[in-house]
Structure formats: structure tokens, C-alpha cells
Amino acid sequence: MPYHPVLVVGGGLAGLRAALEARFQGVEAAVLSLVHPLRSHSGAAQGGVNAPLGNSEEGKDDTPERHAYETVVGSDFLADQDAVEAMTREATERIFELEHWGAPFSRTPQGKIAQRPFGGGAFPRTCYAADRTGHYLLHTLYQQALKYRVQVYIEWTALSLVVAQGQVQGVVALHLPSGEIETFSAGAVVMATGGAGRLYRKSTNALINTGHGLALAYTAGAPLKDMEFIQFHPTSLYGSNILISEAARGERGYLLNNQGERFMQRYAPRFMELAPRDIVARSVITELKEGRGFDGAYVLLDLRHLGAERILERLPGIRELAISFAGVDPIEEPIPVEPAQHYTMGGIDCNTWGESRLPGLLACGECACVSVHGANRLGGNSLLETVVFGQRAGRRAAELARAGASTSSEEPLKKALEEARTMIEGFKRSNGNEDPASIREEMRRAMWEGVGIFREKEGLEGAVARLQELGERARRLRPAHGGQFFNQDLLRCWELPGQLLVAEAIAGGALRREESRGSHFRLDFPQRDDARFLHHTLAHLTPEGPRFEPRDVAITRWPPEVRKY
Amino acid sequence: MTLNVFRFDPEAGRPPRYDRFPVEAMPGMSLLEALTEIAERQDPSLAFRYSCRGAVCGSCAMSVQGRPRLACQTQLKDLRGEVLVAPLPHLPVIKDLVVEMGPFYQRFEEIMPYLIRRTPPPERELLQAPRERRLLDEVADCVWCGACYASCPTVRQGPSYLGPAALLQAYRFAADSRDEGGREGLRLVDREEGVWRCHTVFNCVEVCPKKINPARAIQALKRKALLGRFKLW
Ligand SMILES: Cc1cc2nc3c(=O)[nH]c(=O)nc-3n(C[C@H](O)[C@H](O)[C@H](O)COP(=O)(O)OP(=O)(O)OC[C@H]3O[C@@H](n4cnc5c(N)ncnc54)[C@H](O)[C@@H]3O)c2cc1C
Ligand code: SF4
Ligand code: FES
Numbered sequence: 093m094p095y096h097p098v099l100v101v102g103g104g105l106a107g108l109r110a111a112l113e114a115r116f117q118g119v120e121a122a123v124l125s126l127v128h129p130l131r132s133h134s135g136a137a138q139g140g141v142n143a144p145l146g147n148s149e150e151g152k153d154d155t156p157e158r159h160a161y162e163t164v165v166g167s168d169f170l171a172d173q174d175a176v177e178a179m180t181r182e183a184t185e186r187i188f189e190l191e192h193w194g195a196p197f198s199r200t201p202q203g204k205i206a207q208r209p210f211g212g213g214a215f216p217r218t219c220y221a222a223d224r225t226g227h228y229l230l231h232t233l234y235q236q237a238l239k240y241r242v243q244v245y246i247e248w249t250a251l252s253l254v255v256a257q258g259q260v261q262g263v264v265a266l267h268l269p270s271g272e273i274e275t276f277s278a279g280a281v282v283m284a285t286g287g288a289g290r291l292y293r294k295s296t297n298a299l300i301n302t303g304h305g306l307a308l309a310y311t312a313g314a315p316l317k318d319m320e321f322i323q324f325h326p327t328s329l330y331g332s333n334i335l336i337s338e339a340a341r342g343e344r345g346y347l348l349n350n351q352g353e354r355f356m357q358r359y360a361p362r363f364m365e366l367a368p369r370d371i372v373a374r375s376v377i378t379e380l381k382e383g384r385g386f387d388g389a390y391v392l393l394d395l396r397h398l399g400a401e402r403i404l405e406r407l408p409g410i411r412e413l414a415i416s417f418a419g420v421d422p423i424e425e426p427i428p429v430e431p432a433q434h435y436t437m438g439g440i441d442c443n444t445w446g447e448s449r450l451p452g453l454l455a456c457g458e459c460a461c462v463s464v465h466g467a468n469r470l471g472g473n474s475l476l477e478t479v480v481f482g483q484r485a486g487r488r489a490a491e492l493a494r495a496g497a498s499t500s501s502e503e504p505l506k507k508a509l510e511e512a513r514t515m516i517e518g519f520k521r522s523n524g525n526e527d528p529a530s531i532r533e534e535m536r537r538a539m540w541e542g543v544g545i546f547r548e549k550e551g552l553e554g555a556v557a558r559l560q561e562l563g564e565r566a567r568r569l570r571p572a573h574g575g576q577f578f579n580q581d582l583l584r585c586w587e588l589p590g591q592l593l594v595a596e597a598i599a600g601g602a603l604r605r606e607e608s609r610g611s612h613f614r615l616d617f618p619q620r621d622d623a624r625f626l627h628h629t630l631a632h633l634t635p636e637g638p639r640f641e642p643r644d645v646a647i648t649r650w651p652p653e654v655r656k657y
Numbered sequence: 658m659t660l661n662v663f664r665f666d667p668e669a670g671r672p673p674r675y676d677r678f679p680v681e682a683m684p685g686m687s688l689l690e691a692l693t694e695i696a697e698r699q700d701p702s703l704a705f706r707y708s709c710r711g712a713v714c715g716s717c718a719m720s721v722q723g724r725p726r727l728a729c730q731t732q733l734k735d736l737r738g739e740v741l742v743a744p745l746p747h748l749p750v751i752k753d754l755v756v757e758m759g760p761f762y763q764r765f766e767e768i769m770p771y772l773i774r775r776t777p778p779p780e781r782e783l784l785q786a787p788r789e790r791r792l793l794d795e796v797a798d799c800v801w802c803g804a805c806y807a808s809c810p811t812v813r814q815g816p817s818y819l820g821p822a823a824l825l826q827a828y829r830f831a832a833d834s835r836d837e838g839g840r841e842g843l844r845l846v847d848r849e850e851g852v853w854r855c856h857t858v859f860n861c862v863e864v865c866p867k868k869i870n871p872a873r874a875i876q877a878l879k880r881k882a883l884l885g886r887f888k889l890w
Binding site: 132202231527571 | 702706708716732757783
């Protein structure tokens with residue numbers, strides 16, 4: 093059975109950065125990833141990554157404090173301020189490091205890293221590489237992983253975490269191409285499995301972002317935090333929901349309704365299109381509801397006034413996407429857009445060093461909730477989170493692995509392997525009659541309709557009940573075939589029950605939170621209510637479903653104020 | 658519309674075959690969505706790779722009507738009648754449309770695909786003029802989809818050839834004003850299995866879904882390699 097002092101589950105930006113850091117600390121680390129690391133969702137990030145470099149004329153007075161303050165306001169005061177300060181303090185170092193490793197950032201005329209404005213920021217703070225920032229950063233980190241010989245297990249899916257004596261001992265994983273199952277023993281396990289967007293019907297996320305990683309931690313006993321906060325992006329391509337980055341608005345694109353009106357003036361006169369995403373997304377939906385959309389389904393994002401040259405230089409990827417997936421060239425025509433799920437603010441509860449409540453288990457990146465985003469993430473802050481907290485989690489994992497001389501026996505790992513084998517055999521021989529596709533479809537619909545952009549009690553209760561009922565049905569799941577090689581059907585059956593549990597944590601958290609804050613908007617409680625709800629929501633899994641518990645927010649410097657744009 | 662999809666299951670002990678699947682082409686539907694529909698409603702045993710569904714991750718390269726393409730970037734409206742869908746050619750098939758990418762990935766590792774610096778890093782970023790940065794515009798966009806590799810006749814002749822994608826990657830660093838690898842980087846491609854085996858057939862240019870021109874990059878590497886030898890002696 094392979095042993096690695098540090099085992100990272102997930103090969104996106106957060107996972108690669110964590111593994112690299114463990115290496116730099118002199119500890120061997122391996123990455124286990126469902127897809128080749130370069131196929132991770134991180135590669136789809138377009139707009140950029142925030143750091144207060146002060147490289148542009150308008151941004152030269154930027155500081156980590158300003159960045160932190162705006163992040164806290166953006167979070168609607170639910171972010172932990174110590175975590176936010178750690179992130180903005182270390183941002184510059186992490187970005188320069190990426191640059192030194194070869195990341196091809198776009199440049200100012202003086203040859204410095206170029207920065208653009210992004211929603212919710214008063215300064216141009218978002219470092220970018222055209223509109224393919226995620227692609228370039230992911231390749232850069234993967235190049236370093238090759239250089240430092242980080243071992244990567246490609247197309248290995250973690251099926252479960254092995255816990256014994258209150259400590260995580262490793263993971264059981266499935267190699268999709270061969271159908272082989274294996275246990276990996278580890279000194280410390282770092283979860284870096286990304287977001288859970290595909291719990292929703294409309295999402296900008298990659299198809300592999302199923303939330304399975306969250307379920308692994310949750311069912312192993314690590315609580316999830318602030319799951320009710322789901323970010324909806326205002327501008328995804330109508331139909332395919334492929335993201336049209338905020339960079340398009342950062343470059344001063346307009347949002348228009350069917351009257352040809354820049355409707356954001358009604359909702360955020362000061363920031364207009366560059367108001368934070370939750371506000372813009374709700375504005376779009378309101379326009380649609382009030383009959384000012386096109387076909388009642390989309391609005392337009394107009395870039396034409398930027399001119400061909402600027403579009404080709406700054407937004408070439410967006411242009412390509414619009415042409416390939418909507419048949420629209422933004423140089424000539426406005427782009428049809430609609431809101432879609434975009435980001436999972438909540439995640440595995442962990443501290444600023446990535447440690448979860450479960451000893452031996454750490455988390456970083458989108459699957460983690462260190463709480464730097466609170467109730468709403470600012471664009472450009474999540475790529476930053478992956479490298480800052482990836483580095484930190486890698487460092488702490490290395491320390492833990494070094495300290496904990498591996499005393500544990502192999503028994504629990506062997507037992508877990510047998511259990512997984514038995515479960516898979518059971519699946520294959522099941523006489524159930526449910527197929528994963530229809531349950532999944534119903535789950536996504538329930539989430540989109542009941543736990544979407546606008547929420548209220550009745551809809552949320554309906555969604556919770558629906559999810560529980562689907563959970564019952566999922567007991568009778570049966571894969572359509574028992575093949576050994578690349579059996580994706582089996583994997584879909586395996587992950588679905590866990591996905592339903594994570595969905596229930598989201599819906600239950602949203603039902604419990606009788607206020608509106610950041611991305612969480614309750615029609616029946618439209619105001620923020622600091623007296624009752626200025627706290628995080630922890631969800632613990634129990635046999636009866638989620639048990640919710642409040643947790644204080646770390647407020648160090650900035651007392652809550654009204655969030656206004 | 659009908660998709661004729663290549664099927665192969667090593668377990669079954671049967672030769673490969675094509676299965677016919679009728680699909681209803683909805684407006685805006687991609688080939689990847691059609692395959693997903695099939696896997697969800699008609700035959701869940703159908704295997705194919707996917708991730709981003711937005712032509713940025715390079716997972717879903719396959720052969721469509723005999724030509725390597727990204728399934729997610731292929732719109733059904735651009736296809737007619739009986740459509741042939743097969744795995745990328747010249748790579749061992751694992752199952753159905755899924756091929757063994759190991760040999761392809763291996764080629765990258767042979768060229769030391771990372772920025773080489775000899776001087777210690779400055780406090781801030783390394784400066785790079787926009788003009789210098791522009792040289793990376795196209796060459797850093799490669800998504801490692803393998804379409805070019807699979808369509809290259811030279812790759813087919815001998816598996817030791819580095820192939821267009823890895824050479825493009827080598828050029829990406831050679832073209833970076835920050836790279837200090839110099840001759841060391843070039844040494845890895847200036848050999849028979851490297852740039853000199855490219856016979857400029859240009860299939861790679863034709864099939865690349867990211868509109869990259871690997872052949873041009875290989876030509877540029879050849880020039881650099883010659884220049885490097887010249888300086889050496
Ligand atoms: C379209 C889009 C554009 C974005 N643009 C920006 C932007 O401009 N700026 C910004 O700051 N943020 C942006 N974001 C958000 C940002 O891209 C993500 O939050 C971030 O990339 C997440 O990185 P990660 O490393 O945490 O996870 P991911 O990159 O999603 O990686 C997850 C990894 O986990 C692996 N994995 C998952 N489950 C398992 C399992 N069970 N077993 C083994 N492996 C598993 C996967 O294979 C994958 O390698 C964008 C998001 C979207 C959807
Ligand atoms: S050069 Fe083009 S075809 Fe070749 S691997 Fe890269 S993206 Fe694919
Ligand atoms: S699924 Fe990513 S390129 Fe097609």
C-alpha cells in the first residue's frame with residue numbers, strides 16, 4: 093500500500109500549491125486527482141487574481157489593508173478578518189513567486205504585471221494574463237510540480253477517507269481507467285477538491301465539480317461551514333452557462349435590458365456594472381421578472397463600444413467563447429447572458445493553516461472555508477485564496493506529517509479497502525431500480541428552484557424535503573453496467589448520496605438563516621440582521637441529517653457597517 | 658441526426674464496433690452534450706472524458722468525421738446526417754472514446770517544460786515588455802489536448818518523436834524573455850527525435866482547436882538551434 097507523508101486530494105491550483113510547499117519543506121508529497129491536473133476547473137478562470145501591487149497609476153496607493161477592508165465589506169462582514177488579513181498580507185509574495193516561476197502575466201508599458209479593476213474593488217488590483225489567467229497559472233504550477241517531481245496519481249478518485257482513533261489515516265481511491273481500488277496511507281491528507289457548482293442546474297463550473305470532495309470530508313466527520321452562501325454570477329452565456337468573466341465589465345462593458353437601458357443605474361448607481369456580483373445577479377433576475385429581458389430569459393452584455401482592438405487584446409478568450417458557444421462575435425453584437433451558480437463560499441471548516449476539525453485532515457482552495465469570502469466572494473480573490481492557503485496548508489501538512497511518526501497500523505486502511513470493495517460489488521449486484529441521472533437531475537432542479545438567487549421559507553422547506561426524499565431513493569441506486577474499465581456510471585452512483593447530503597447542508601443552512609446577507613437573499617427577510625445572524629453556520633452530519641451550530645465571526649478591525657454600492 | 662460511436666471494451670473480448678445512437682439536435686447543443694445525453698438516457702456504459710465543457714481544459718479531444726476535435730467545441734448544427742465519432746487515432750484505446758494519454762504526457766516531461774532561471778529572483782516581478790510578452794500569446798495557450806499529436810504522420814512512424822505539442826512547449830520557454838535555460842533547453846530538442854524529425858506536414862496547424870501554429874514554433878526552434886550551434890563553435 094503506497095504511503096505518502098502528505099497526500100493531497102485534488103490537482104487544481106490549491107492542491108498543486110500545497111504539494112509543492114510540502115516539497116519545499118523537505119517532505120515528500122503526492123497528488124491524487126480525478127482528472128489530469130491540467131483538466132482541473134482552475135484552468136477555466138479567466139479574469140485574474142487580486143494582489144495590492146500598486147502597479148497601475150490609479151492603483152499606486154493600494155495596500156494590503158485596503159484590499160482586506162474591501163474584502164471584508166464585500167463579504168458583508170461575515171469573513172474572518174484575521175484570515176482576510178493573512179491573505180492580503182501574503183498576496184504580493186505569492187503573485188511574484190508565480191511570476192518568477194514563469195506565469196505569463198499581461199504587462200504594463202513599464203513591463204510590470206498588469207492590473208485591472210474588478211467588482212467591489214476601488215483600485216485596479218486584479219493581476220491578469222489576458223483573460224486566461226487560470227489556464228496560465230495552472231500550467232505554471234503544474235510545470236513546477238514536474239520540476240520538483242511531485243508524484244501525481246492521474247485519474248484516481250478518492251472514494252472515502254479512512255479515520256481511525258480520531259485521526260485521518262489515508263484514503264481509499266479508484267483508478268477509473270483500470271477499475272483498480274487501492275488505499276493510500278498518509279501522514280496528513282489535504283483536501284483540494286474544488287467547488288460544488290454541479291449541485292445546481294445552471295452553473296459556470298466544470299462538469300466534474302460535483303461536490304464529492306466536500307461529501308468525503310463531511311461524512312468522515314469534518315463539519316462544513318457557511319454552505320448557504322453560494323455565489324451566482326450575473327453573466328454566463330445564455331444556454332450553456334459558460335462564464336463571461338467579470339473582466340468584460342472590468343473593461344467597461346455595459347449590461348442592457350430590452351429597452352436598451354443600462355439597468356444597473358437603478359440598482360447600484362455608483363458602481364454600475366461593477367457592483368459586486370450578488371447585487372448584479374439579483375438585478376438581472378429582477379429585470380427578467382419585470383419583463384425587461386429578452387424571451388424572458390436573458391439580458392445583453394454589450395462590448396461593442398470598446399472597439400475591436402481592445403477586445404482582441406484584453407478579452408480574446410471571451411470573444412472566442414462567445415463565437416464558439418453562442419455564435420455571436422462581441423465586436424459586432426452584444427452577448428446574451430443569464431445568471432448561473434458560480435462559486436461555493438462555504439466548505440470544509442478550517443483555520444488559517446488549513447486544519448479542519450478532524451485531526452490529520454486539512455483543506456485549501458474552493459472546497460475549504462477558512463472564511464475569507466464570508467457571505468460573498470470578490471472576483472479575483474479565489475485564485476488568490478488557492479495559492480495563499482494552498483501554501484499554508486502544504487506547510488502545516490508537512491509539519492504534521494513530520495511530527496506524527498506513523499504509528500498507526502495498516503488494519504483500518506485494509507478494512508476500509510474491503511468495505512469499499514464490498515460496497516462496489518453490492519452496487520453492481522443491487523436489485524435497485526434507480527438510475528443516477530434522474531435523481532441527479534431532480535436534485536439540481538430542486539437546488540436551482542428552491543435554494544437559488546432569491547429564497548424564502550416555503551421554497552427552502554420544499555427543497556429540504558425533496559432532497560431527503562431523493563436521499564431515500566438513492567438507497568436503491570443501481571449502475572446500468574458492471575464493467576471494470578472507465579466505469580463512469582459506477583462513479584456517478586458512488587458520489588450521488590454524498591452530493592445529496594452536501595445539498596441538504598446548503599438548503600438547511602439557508603432555511604435557518606432568516607436574514608439577507610451577501611449572496612444569501614431571503615425575500616421574507618430582506619435585511620441583514622446582525623443581532624441574530626452575525627455568525628458562521630457549522631453543519632455537522634448526524635444520522636438524522638445536518639445539525640447546525642453557530643460560530644462567532646472573527647472581527648478584529650472593522651466593525652460591521654452597511655454595505656452599499 | 659445519428660451518431661455512430663466507436664465502442665470497445667477490453668473486458669468483453671469482442672472486437673471493436675460502432676453503435677448507432679439517434680440524437681435530437683437542440684439549438685446550441687454541442688457534441689459533448691449529445692454524448693452526455695446518450696450516456697444518461699441510452700447507454701450508461703459509454704465512456705468518454707470531459708471536464709470544463711468550454712474548450713479550455715483539453716479533456717475531450719476525439720475524432721469526429723475522421724478529424725481530431727474537441728467534442729465540447731463541436732456544435733451539432735455544423736454536422737450532418739450520419740456522424741462518425743471515434744477515439745483519437747494512434748493512441749491505445751482504454752475504453753470506447755477514452756485513450757491512453759500517458760505516451761503523450763511523457764513527451765512533455767522530456768523537454769523540461771518549465772522556466773529556467775540562473776540568477777536569484779528580484780524582490781518584485783521580473784520585468785517583461787509588452788512586446789516580449791506578446792511572443793507568448795499563442796504558444797502558451799496550448800491545452801495539451803493531443804489533437805495535433807494524434808494527427809501527425811511523423812508521430813505515427815516512430816513513437817520516439819517528441820511531436821508538435823511538446824516542441825511547441827519547448828518553444829514557449831525558448832521564446833520567453835525571462836528564460837535563462839539557453840542552450841540547455843535547446844539541447845533537448847536539437848536532436849533527431851526533436852525538431853529535426855518534423856517534416857512540416859502542417860496537420861497540427863489544421864487540427865489545433867486553439868488555433869495555434871505548432872509548425873511555426875518548430876521552425877523557429879530549428880533556427881534557434883542552428884544559431885546556437887553556430888555560436889558554440
Ligand atoms: C468559469 C470560472 C471562472 C473563474 N474566474 C475566476 C477569476 O477570474 N478569478 C478568481 O479569483 N477566481 C475565479 N474563479 C474561481 C476559481 O477559479 C476557483 O475557485 C479555483 O480555481 C478553485 O481551485 P481549486 O484548486 O480549489 O479547485 P479546482 O481547480 O476545481 O480543482 C479541484 C481538483 O480536485 C480534484 N478532485 C475533485 N474531487 C476529487 C476526488 N473525489 N478525488 C480526487 N480528486 C478529486 C479534481 O480532479 C481537480 O483536480 C472562476 C470560477 C469559474 C467557475
Ligand atoms: S497545440 Fe493545439 S492541438 Fe496540440 S495539444 Fe496544444 S491545443 Fe491541442
Ligand atoms: S471538456 Fe474541456 S475541452 Fe472539452
